[in-house]
Amino acid sequence: MSILDIFGTANKKTAKDASSHWVKCKSCQSLMYYKEIEKQQFVCPKCGFHMRIGVNDRINILVDKDSFVEFDAGLKPIDPLRFVDKKSYVKRVEEGIAKTGRHSSVVSGECSINGIGTQLVVFDFAFMGGSLGSVEGEKIFRAVTRAIEKRQGVLIVSASGGARMQESTFSLLQMSKTSAALARLAEEGLPYISLLTDPTMGGVSASFAMLGDVIIVEPGALIGFAGQRVIEQTIGSALPDGFQRAEFLLEKGSIDMVVNRSEMKNTIADLLGIFLDQEPMIAARRKEDSGESDMDHEAEYKQSKILY
Numbered sequence: 001m002s003i004l005d006i007f008g009t010a011n012k013k014t015a016k017d018a019s020s021h022w023v024k025c026k027s028c029q030s031l032m033y034y035k036e037i038e039k040q041q042f043v044c045p046k047c048g049f050h051m052r053i054g055v056n057d058r059i060n061i062l063v064d065k066d067s068f069v070e071f072d073a074g075l076k077p078i079d080p081l082r083f084v085d086k087k088s089y090v091k092r093v094e095e096g097i098a099k100t101g102r103h104s105s106v107v108s109g110e111c112s113i114n115g116i117g118t119q120l121v122v123f124d125f126a127f128m129g130g131s132l133g134s135v136e137g138e139k140i141f142r143a144v145t146r147a148i149e150k151r152q153g154v155l156i157v158s159a160s161g162g163a164r165m166q167e168s169t170f171s172l173l174q175m176s177k178t179s180a181a182l183a184r185l186a187e188e189g190l191p192y193i194s195l196l197t198d199p200t201m202g203g204v205s206a207s208f209a210m211l212g213d214v215i216i217v218e219p220g221a222l223i224g225f226a227g228q229r230v231i232e233q234t235i236g237s238a239l240p241d242g243f244q245r246a247e248f249l250l251e252k253g254s255i256d257m258v259v260n261r262s263e264m265k266n267t268i269a270d271l272l273g274i275f276l277d278q279e280p281m282i283a284a285r286r287k288e289d290s291g292e293s294d295m296d297h298e299a300e301y302k303q304s305k306i307l308y
């Protein structure tokens with residue numbers, strides 16, 4: 001597998017590429033109507049494959065309806081090194097803005113998750129491969145600071161190729177900056193849930209992404225530091241099947257949970273509720289979501305509740 005297989009096609013062949021209104025599952029090759037797969041939260045109904053999704057869909061799936069308020073959208077990257085590879089950094093940022101309408105690979109803000117106020121940070125892989133630069137680090141720092149002020153938890157949803165090479169050391173510094181901020185959050189006794197999605201690699205997985213009080217991963221997601229091919233070349237032997245995939249990491253104890261997208265919001269709300277000693281708004285939430293009766297939902301909730 002080449003590095004382009006991992007990162008290069010991420011935003012060309014995701015579920016959002018629906019120009020023909022049909023989506024092909026990358027895993028089982030089934031063809032599905034876009035509107036149908038959208039209702040399934042972009043999880044293949046035939047094989048359970050979790051497709052990559054954009055920031056807006058991710059926020060819609062995770063937070064209470066209309067509860068998300070974005071902060072720090074105006075922070076913009078500068079080019080302190082006047083960095084040029086095949087293109088200049090300035091040009092790459094311009095392309096990222098044209099593609100996403102945003103100035104960074106991070107969207108951050110406040111939301112409620114089943115009624116629990118939370119500081120949310122979501123990475124946008126479409127903006128320079130979700131890379132971590134100075135603006136992204138600062139947005140995470142500010143989200144953590146707001147959480148401490150408001151006595152809330154933090155949820156960071158990662159989807160990233162790693163540190164942003166165009167910012168060199170300025171980018172690497174964000175690893176320690178975000179880690180230090182999260183250490184403060186821990187000292188305050190406030191929770192940090194890290195949700196890793198496909199793919200989470202490099203300097204992101206080597207810093208805040210792996211520092212969660214609970215680390216949750218979507219099924220099948222690729223999580224690692226270096227790519228598989230680089231490791232194989234370095235150690236001179238083949239790696240086992242499923243290496244760097246969510247299920248493999250769970251088996252080895254690197255992460256805490258692999259959770260299906262359909263259960264993600266409730267799982268996160270339950271965890272935040274336990275850490276913060278708050279009761280998630282179950283009945284209200286379920287009623288709003290589907291219009292079914294409270295009784296049905298309570299029974300369903302009790303069945304699906306996580307046990308400790």
Ligand SMILES: [Zn+2]
Pocket residue numbers: 025026027028029030044045046047048049
């Ligand atoms: Zn499938």
